[in-house]
Amino acid sequence: MRVAEFDREFVLRQAMLAFTQCGYAKTSMQKLTQVTGLHPGSLYAAFSNKKGVFLAAIEQYQTDKNQQFNAFFCNNAPVLPNLRAYLALVVTECLGGDSMKVCLLTKSITEVEGQDSQISKVLSDNLNAYEQAIAFQLNRAITQHEITPNRSAQQLARFFAMGLYGLRTYALTNNNAKDINQLADDLFSVISN
Template sequence: MRHAEFDKQKVLRAAMCTFMVNGYAKTSMQDLTKATGLHPGSIYCAFDNKKGLFIAAIEQYQLDRTQQMQQLFTNERSALDNLRDYLGLIVQEGLSCDATQSCLLTKSLSEMGEQDDQIKQITCEFLQSWHQALSQIFERAKQQQLIPQQSDSQFLAQYLVMGIYGLRTVATTQPCIEVLQPLADKLLRDLISG
């Protein structure tokens, strides 16, 4: 027996970045071999084909993002303070003007959702689980009596998801803090004010 030589996580993160910058269609296998350091044969051996590598990269993206969120919200602070920091992070990502800081899920859904049912299903599922994670945070805020008891956590999370989608798109056209921060601030205010 002989083991594969490459570091799968490194390869997937490199592919991830390439797909985020170029999109799926405009990323060539040549781009991917350059970014990952793998030769075509190795890629096809490990991931079947270009789409297989793409899906694996999306799954790695979801893994990374999920871990990041768990770290951000695992502490003894108020859930609202954590939410404020989380929105601050998204503002920062928007300011960075760095495509690798954007959302691979919504980007892929926008590019391929209409043509590829599998990609649509995977991205939608991952975005839903993000929505669920946010729901639980609002649920905790309700238990901590930080928001009214009659609040609908699911709905608040959905509204926040909507706001973040919107914030990220605004950031594409106007990546400046004078625009993004007031939007994020009002979004948080509107969420907790009933």
């Protein structure tokens, strides 16, 4: 049997967009063939089914987001300016017109929770890993005396992650730049004091 050749990252990023725009349940294999440009047989051969495409798209999404996050912290520079720059990127994404301003993980977990335990676990694990990456950086900030250790790095990371998810969700109904920037400033202020 001949193995189909295609740009896997491109295909998965197109699938990410479809799942983000339509949700898991409303994204059909027909929609996935349309957005990826692959024939149905190629999609099935590479990913078995829609769930396989979705899980691979989540993996690619997390890889992309990890690289994006880590790019802000790839040196030993102080953490807080880098965290502020990362938050500014999130604000820019929130104010942008594209569908990626919504976190695919948080959007999907609310849709599939209780319906598919494997998908729910993958999404939850990825969200927990994101929180741990934030906690690692905040722990560095505490160690470097950038933040007063009134709360643990884990507590701060949990609050910061919640704030980011909330900011993205809020931006769906209120795309006012002044409001979004004020919320981001408030979030950063709580973390950095």
